[in-house]
Amino acid sequence: MLKRTLLLIVFLILSISLFSENDSLIFLENQTPFEGFAITGKDIPNDGGGGIEIEWSFPDSLDNFFLTVLRKDEAGNNSIVATDLLVSSKQVRDVSSEEDPSRVKDGTKYYYTGILSKKMVDEDFLNMLISKENGYSKNGIYIFNNDTFYVTAETDAIISKASWFNLSRIPVVISLILISFVFLYYLNLAKSGKELYIRKINGLDAVEEAVGRSTEMGKPIMYILGIGYVTDIPTIAGLTILSRVSKKVAEYETKILVPSYDPVVMTTAQEVVKEAFTEAGRPDLYNKNDIMYITQDQFGYAAGVDGMMMREKPGAVFLQGLFFAESLILAETGHSIGAIQISGTTETAQLPFFVAACDYTLIGEEMMAASVYLQKEPMMLGSIAAEDLLKVFIMVLIIVGFVLSIFAYGFNIGIFKNLFDLLARALQV
Amino acid sequence: MLKGKGIPIFITFLVGMIMIISFFIPHKPFGDIEKISLNWYSIIAGFTMLLGVDSLIGMHFRKLKRKDENWFFSLVLILGFTATVVVGIIETVRFGTAFDDKSYFTYIYNYFIVPLQSTMFSLLAFFIASAAYRAFRARNFDATLLLITAIIVMLGRVPLGEQISPYLPKFTEWIMQVPQMAAKRGIGLGISLGALGVSIRIILGIERSYLS
Amino acid sequence: MNFFIKLSKIDRRFIYLFIALVVVLPLIFKPKFPVVVSKPVQDVYDYIEKLPEGSNVLISIDYDAASMPEQQPFLEALLRQLFKNKLKPILIVQWQLGAPLGTMGLEKIAKEMGAVYGVDYINLGYRPGYVAQMVGIGKEIRDYFKVDYRNIPLDSFPMMKNVHNYNDIALLVGLEAGSTYLAWIEYAGGRFKQKIALALNAVSAPDAYYFYQSGQIVGLVGGMKGAAEYEVLVDKPDLAVAGMASQSYSHLVIILFIVLGNIAYFIEKGMKNKEGGK
Numbered sequence: 001m002l003k004r005t006l007l008l009i010v011f012l013i014l015s016i017s018l019f020s021e022n023d024s025l026i027f028l029e030n031q032t033p034f035e036g037f038a039i040t041g042k043d044i045p046n047d048g049g050g051g052i053e054i055e056w057s058f059p060d061s062l063d064n065f066f067l068t069v070l071r072k073d074e075a076g077n078n079s080i081v082a083t084d085l086l087v088s089s090k091q092v093r094d095v096s097s098e099e100d101p102s103r104v105k106d107g108t109k110y111y112y113t114g115i116l117s118k119k120m121v122d123e124d125f126l127n128m129l130i131s132k133e134n135g136y137s138k139n140g141i142y143i144f145n146n147d148t149f150y151v152t153a154e155t156d157a158i159i160s161k162a163s164w165f166n167l168s169r170i171p172v173v174i175s176l177i178l179i180s181f182v183f184l185y186y187l188n189l190a191k192s193g194k195e196l197y198i199r200k201i202n203g204l205d206a207v208e209e210a211v212g213r214s215t216e217m218g219k220p221i222m223y224i225l226g227i228g229y230v231t232d233i234p235t236i237a238g239l240t241i242l243s244r245v246s247k248k249v250a251e252y253e254t255k256i257l258v259p260s261y262d263p264v265v266m267t268t269a270q271e272v273v274k275e276a277f278t279e280a281g282r283p284d285l286y287n288k289n290d291i292m293y294i295t296q297d298q299f300g301y302a303a304g305v306d307g308m309m310m311r312e313k314p315g316a317v318f319l320q321g322l323f324f325a326e327s328l329i330l331a332e333t334g335h336s337i338g339a340i341q342i343s344g345t346t347e348t349a350q351l352p353f354f355v356a357a358c359d360y361t362l363i364g365e366e367m368m369a370a371s372v373y374l375q376k377e378p379m380m381l382g383s384i385a386a387e388d389l390l391k392v393f394i395m396v397l398i399i400v401g402f403v404l405s406i407f408a409y410g411f412n413i414g415i416f417k418n419l420f421d422l423l424a425r426a427l428q429v
Numbered sequence: 430m431l432k433g434k435g436i437p438i439f440i441t442f443l444v445g446m447i448m449i450i451s452f453f454i455p456h457k458p459f460g461d462i463e464k465i466s467l468n469w470y471s472i473i474a475g476f477t478m479l480l481g482v483d484s485l486i487g488m489h490f491r492k493l494k495r496k497d498e499n500w501f502f503s504l505v506l507i508l509g510f511t512a513t514v515v516v517g518i519i520e521t522v523r524f525g526t527a528f529d530d531k532s533y534f535t536y537i538y539n540y541f542i543v544p545l546q547s548t549m550f551s552l553l554a555f556f557i558a559s560a561a562y563r564a565f566r567a568r569n570f571d572a573t574l575l576l577i578t579a580i581i582v583m584l585g586r587v588p589l590g591e592q593i594s595p596y597l598p599k600f601t602e603w604i605m606q607v608p609q610m611a612a613k614r615g616i617g618l619g620i621s622l623g624a625l626g627v628s629i630r631i632i633l634g635i636e637r638s639y640l641s
Numbered sequence: 642m643n644f645f646i647k648l649s650k651i652d653r654r655f656i657y658l659f660i661a662l663v664v665v666l667p668l669i670f671k672p673k674f675p676v677v678v679s680k681p682v683q684d685v686y687d688y689i690e691k692l693p694e695g696s697n698v699l700i701s702i703d704y705d706a707a708s709m710p711e712q713q714p715f716l717e718a719l720l721r722q723l724f725k726n727k728l729k730p731i732l733i734v735q736w737q738l739g740a741p742l743g744t745m746g747l748e749k750i751a752k753e754m755g756a757v758y759g760v761d762y763i764n765l766g767y768r769p770g771y772v773a774q775m776v777g778i779g780k781e782i783r784d785y786f787k788v789d790y791r792n793i794p795l796d797s798f799p800m801m802k803n804v805h806n807y808n809d810i811a812l813l814v815g816l817e818a819g820s821t822y823l824a825w826i827e828y829a830g831g832r833f834k835q836k837i838a839l840a841l842n843a844v845s846a847p848d849a850y851y852f853y854q855s856g857q858i859v860g861l862v863g864g865m866k867g868a869a870e871y872e873v874l875v876d877k878p879d880l881a882v883a884g885m886a887s888q889s890y891s892h893l894v895i896i897l898f899i900v901l902g903n904i905a906y907f908i909e910k911g912m913k914n915k916e917g918g919k
Contacts, residue, residue, distance in 0.1 A: 047460075049455075049457065064693050082803060082805065085803065085808075089808060091808065092808050093806065095780050098777070099781055099783050162456040163456060165453060166453050166454070173453060176449070183629055231470065233624040243638035244638065262481075263480050266480070266484060267477060289487075292485065293481035295485070298707065303549050325842070325844055328553055329556060331560075335560075353557075356560040356561065357556075357563075357564070364616045364617075364619050365622065368627050369623060371638055377635075383630050383635065386626070387623065387625070387626045390622055390625075471770070526766075526791060528740055528741050535741060538741055542706055542738065546707040549707065550707035550708065554664065555657040555661075558659075558894070558895050559653040561899055562656060562895070562898045562899060563902075566902065567903050567906070576899065580896050580899065584892065586866060586892070587885065588676055588677070589890075592674075595677075605847055606850060606854065
C-alpha cells in the first residue's frame with residue numbers, strides 16, 4: 001500500500017514537472033524592449049511581382065540577437081517567413097520562388113510580425129504562435145520556459161504587385177535613346193553617300209599577306225576562336241572576321257583549319273566558312289571536317305591545338321576571340337613554328353601576351369571593328385563613326401566629373417558637391 | 430523581301446528587340462524572358478555536345494581507318510574517351526555521384542586530369558620567360574619605358590622586392606592601381622562601345638557575315 | 642662580345658631549363674622569404690574577422706586542377722579562419738572539374754578544426770545554370786540546390802534551415818581561375834547587393850582592381866602571392882609561402898635574361914652601325 005502511494009506521488013510530481021515544462025508561459029501585453037520596436041514591410045519595387053521586403057532598424061546593441069518573421073494572409077492563415085535571422089542583416093525578402101510559386105500572391109493582403117530573441121526561437125513556442133486558434137494577434141513580451149521573446153505588433157496590410165516599368169533603369173532608357181539616335185543619324189549619313197573615314201589598322205591589312213604567304217608555302221591556315229561561347233560578343237566578332245578570312249582562303253584555294261572549344265561555336269563556324277566559300281565561288285573546296293571539335297577543357301583544348309600546330313605547321317595563325325590563360329601557350333607555339341600570327345581579344349589581361357608573341361595584335365575595339373574594316377561598306381562605317389561620337393561624349397562626361405570632383409572634394413566647395421552628387425546619381429543604375 | 434537572308438535577319442531583329450524591351454519590364458511575361466532563354470540555350474547547347482563528340486570521334490575513327498600518320502594516338506583518344514564515359518556511368522550508378530572517394534572516376538580525375546591540366550598551365554612559366562626575353566628589347570623610348578616598368582613590377586610582386594627596398598612593393602601597387610588601371614579602363618571603354626556596335630549591327634541586319 | 646651575340650640567338654630550350662631549375666630547387670631546399678601583407682588581402686581578412694559568429698559564408702569554387710597551386714592554399718587558409726571564428730562555409734561549384742578540389746580542401750580543414758558536417762559547414766557541389774543559377778540564388782537557393790553533393794535533402798541539415806537566399810549570406814568568396822567572377826559581381830553583387838571577396842589567379846588579378854577600387858568587392862587575393870599573405874594572416878604558413886622562393890627566383894631569372902638580351906641587342910646594333918659607317 002505504502003509502495004503504491006509512493007509510486008503515485010512520484011508519478012504526480014513527474015507529470016507536474018513535465019506539464020509545467022511544456023506550458024510555462026508568461027505574457028506581458030504591450031511591453032516592448034525599446035521605443036519604436038517594430039518591423040515594416042513594402043512591395044519590392046521594380047520587380048515582376050510575388051515579393052515583399054520586410055525591414056527593421058534596431059539598436060546596434062541587438063545586432064547579435066535573432067529575429068523570426070511570421071506572415072498572416074487575408075484568410076488568417078499563419079506561416080513562417082524566416083526563422084532566426086541575425087538582427088544585423090536589417091531586412092529579409094518574402095518572395096515566391098520556382099519551388100514555391102504561390103508563396104506570395106500579387107494583390108493579396110499580408111500582415112507581418114517579428115519575434116526578437118537572444119536565443120534561437122523555440123519550435124514549440126513558434127508552433128503555438130502560428131496555430132490558428134491562438135494566432136499572434138497580441139504584441140508584447142512572452143516568457144516561454146525562461147526564454148524571453150519580444151513580439152512586435154502586426155504591420156499594416158502589405159500588397160505585392162508586379163511593376164510594368166523598372167524605374168531604376170531610367171538612366172539606361174535615356175542612354176538607349178541617345179545611342180539609338182546617334183547610330184540612326186550616322187547610318188542615315190552613310191546612306192546619303194557621305195564618305196566616312198576609318199583609320200588604318202595594320203593587323204587587318206596583313207590578313208591578305210598572311211593568307212597569301214601561307215598559300216605560297218603550301219601550308220594551311222589555322223583560325224582559333226578561343227574558349228568563348230557563341231553568347232560572347234568577342235566570339236561573334238571572331239566569327240565575322242572568320243567569314244572574311246575564309247573568303248580570302250577560298251580565293252587563294254588553300255585550306256583553313258578551325259579547332260573549336262564549344263560545339264555551338266563549331267557548328268556556327270562550319271556554316272560561316274561554308275557560306276564564305278560559296279560566296280567566293282568555290283563551294284567545292286569546303287570540307288566540313290576541317291572545322292572540328294576538340295574538347296571543352298581549357299588546357300585540354302590548348303594541348304590539342306598546340307599538337308595540331310606542330311603536326312600541320314600552318315603558315316598563318318589567327319587567334320581571334322575570347323582567350324584566357326591559354327593565350328600565350330597557343331601564341332608561343334605558333335611563334336615557334338614560324339607562322340605569321342594575327343591575334344585579337346577583348347581580354348585585357350591577355351593582350352600583353354599576344355603583343356609579345358604575335359606579329360599583329362588587334363586591341364579590343366579594333367577587333368570589334370575588324371569586320372567593318374575588311375568590308376568597308378558605307379553602312380558599316382557609319383556604325384563605327386557613331387561609336388566614336390559616343391566615345392567623345394563619354395570622354396567629356398569623364399572630364400566634367402573629374403573637374404567637378406576636384407572643386408567639390410579638393411577645394412570643398414558646396415555647390416560643386418551638389419553638382420557632383422547629382423551627376424553620380426544620374427549615372428547610377 | 431522575306432526570303433533568303435531576310436528571314437534570319439528578321440528573327441534576329443525581333444528577338445533582339447524583345448530582349449531589350451524585357452530589360453525594362455519586370456512584369457510577366459517579359460520579366461522571365463532572360464531566364465527562359467538562358468535555359469533554352471543550355472538545353473540546345475547540351476544537344477550540340479553530341480555534334481561535338483561526333484566531330485571528334487569521327488575524325489579519329491577516320492584517321493584510324495586510313496592508318497594515317499600517328500594513328501596510334503587516335504586509338505588512345507578513342508579508348509580514353511570510352512573508358513572515362515563508361516567508368517563515369519558505372520560509378521554514378523554505384524555511389525550516386527561519380528566523384529565519390531572510392532570511385533574509379535575520382536581516381537581518373539586525381540591521377541590523369543589534375544596532373545595533365547597542371548602541366549599545361551605550368552607551361553606558361555616557360556613560355557612567359559621566352560616571350561619576355563624576345564619582346565622586351567629597348568628598341569625605342571616607349572619600349573624602354575615598358576621594359577623598366579616590367580622589371581619593377583616583376584620584382585615588386587614577389588617577396589624579393591621587399592628585401593631590396595620596402596618602397597618597391599608600394600611603387601608596384603601604385604603602378605597597378607593608377608597607370609595600369611587608367612590604360613585598362615580606356616581599353617575597356619572602347620571594347621564596350623565596340624560590343625555595342627557589333628550588337629547593333631547584328632540586330633539591324635547590317636552585319637550579316639555570320640549568317641549562312 | 643661574341644658571347645652576347647650567341648646569347649641573343651639562344652635556343653629557347655635553354656631558357657626553359659633555367660626556369661625549371663629555379664622553380665624546382667627552392668622547393669627542395671626551402672629558403673625562407675618574409676611575406677608582407679598587402680592591403681587588398683588584409684581587407685578580405687579584416688572583413689571576415691568582423692563578421693558575427695554563426696554567419697554563413699558562401700564559397701564558390703570557380704577553378705579547376707590547373708589553378709590548384711594558386712587557389713588551393715587560399716581555400717585552406719580561408720577555411721581555417723572561418724572555422725576558427727565559428728562562421729559557416731557553404732561550398733558551391735561553378736566549374737564542374739573543381740568540385741573534387743573544393744571537397745578535398747573542405748574535408749581536410751574541417752577534420753583538422755573539428756567541424757561537423759551539416760552543422761558547421763556544408764558542401765552543395767556543382768549545378769549547371771551559371772548566370773541563371775546566380776540570379777536564382779537571389780530568390781531561393783533550393784531552386785538550384787535541393788540536395789547537397791551527396792543527394793541528401795538540404796532541409797535535413799540544421800545549418801541550412803534558415804538559409805534561403807543572399808539575405809542569409811554574410812559574404813560570398815569567389816575563388817576564380819577565369820571570368821566567372823564578372824557574373825558574380827554583376828548579378829549577386831549588382832542585383833542583390835551581396836558583399837563579395839575574390840581570390841583570382843595572378844594573371845587575371847589586375848583585371849579585378851577596378852572592382853576593388855570602386856568598392857564592388859571588399860578585397861582581393863591575387864595568385865599564390867596573395868595566398869601566401871593569407872597563410873601568414875591566419876598564422877599557418879603552408880604551401881603558398883613555400884612557393885614564394887620559387888616565384889622570386891624565377892622572376893629574377895627572367896629579369897636576368899631580359900637584361901642579357903638587351904645587352905646583346907645593343908652590341909649587335911652597335912656593330913651594325915659601325916658596318917654602316919664604313
